[in-house]
Amino acid sequence: MTLLHAEPRGTRMSSTRKLVFFSLLVALGTTLHVAEGMIPNPFPFPGVKLGLANIVTLIALYFFGFRDGMAVALSRVVLGSLVGGVFLSPGFLMSLSGAVVSTVVMACLLGYAPCFSIKGVSVAGAVSHNVGQILAAAFLIQSQTIFYYFPFLLLAAIPTGMVTGHILDALLTRLNKSGILQEYASRPL
Amino acid sequence: MTKADKYLVAGILFVALISVVLFHHNFLLSQSRVEGGQACIEVHGKLIKKIDLSEKGRKETIKLQGVMGPATIEIAGNRIRMLDAHCPDQICVRRGWIGKPGESIVCIPNEINIYIERGDMLDAVTR
Numbered sequence: 260m261t262l263l264h265a266e267p268r269g270t271r272m273s274s275t276r277k278l279v280f281f282s283l284l285v286a287l288g289t290t291l292h293v294a295e296g297m298i299p300n301p302f303p304f305p306g307v308k309l310g311l312a313n314i315v316t317l318i319a320l321y322f323f324g325f326r327d328g329m330a331v332a333l334s335r336v337v338l339g340s341l342v343g344g345v346f347l348s349p350g351f352l353m354s355l356s357g358a359v360v361s362t363v364v365m366a367c368l369l370g371y372a373p374c375f376s377i378k379g380v381s382v383a384g385a386v387s388h389n390v391g392q393i394l395a396a397a398f399l400i401q402s403q404t405i406f407y408y409f410p411f412l413l414l415a416a417i418p419t420g421m422v423t424g425h426i427l428d429a430l431l432t433r434l435n436k437s438g439i440l441q442e443y444a445s446r447p448l
Numbered sequence: 449m450t451k452a453d454k455y456l457v458a459g460i461l462f463v464a465l466i467s468v469v470l471f472h473h474n475f476l477l478s479q480s481r482v483e484g485g486q487a488c489i490e491v492h493g494k495l496i497k498k499i500d501l502s503e504k505g506r507k508e509t510i511k512l513q514g515v516m517g518p519a520t521i522e523i524a525g526n527r528i529r530m531l532d533a534h535c536p537d538q539i540c541v542r543r544g545w546i547g548k549p550g551e552s553i554v555c556i557p558n559e560i561n562i563y564i565e566r567g568d569m570l571d572a573v574t575r
Contacts, residue, residue, distance in 0.1 A: 303542045349556050372452070379453030386460055396556055401493030404552035404563045407471065413464040417457055 281327060288315035288335030293342050304408040307415045310385050314423050316362055317381060322440050325366040332358045349399050353392045360391030377431060378424030385420030386413060485549045487528045490561040501526040501547060514558025533558055
């Protein structure tokens, strides 16, 4: 069922407890997704943003595995775009494609490439999010000229991925220390 | 940051730089050719208009209908820009003037794509 752990260690978290954390993550992700959409993009190319919502996806992947991580990512994109009023618009399709691609890439790195720290996984997530977005955009406008933006989006993903990775690092240290999600902590930092 | 992280960042930087150089190289090559090519305007993947940008001192505005609403395109000399567009982010307007072959303005909400045709630029190099 999950990439990260076949069987949860220790006492199994009750399903209600898990549901609460899952819902919290979806709510947080949706809020970050919408709040982030309100920040104007200062660059003359589309799709550059901090990727704060990715933090939540990565937390879900880290503690609950691939299936729940993907569920959190999809839920926050759908809910966030409904709140923002852009459901099924080109922007929504770009977000969706970016979220799916980055969730898959991050899950693979978390599960199979322990040489990467959480910051590396975050950078990879940011880059793959942008790649997913630009693929969706190229598909939408039926033209390859959009790939002109590709190098700029790659470059932009490095600092944004680092920033979210830094936040994640601090967050995971505190979450692991607090022991709230102890039964699910699958990987030492 | 582990060693693998650093390799990852270095790899991304490398790919980005390579693609920047490739694009830039294309622009340099195209600049040495005749100034002002053909500007192609596409809406929803369909070619709507082709404009010859080689006429000097030409001034013109074109109105067209995007997917979200109307858009205005301005042509001055051998440059073209999106003057006004009915889209939320205005990225296409802020892109400013373009005129070199290979450059493009893309408005994703309106599905408008403006690009300068490269012509047979690469053939001229290889022969």
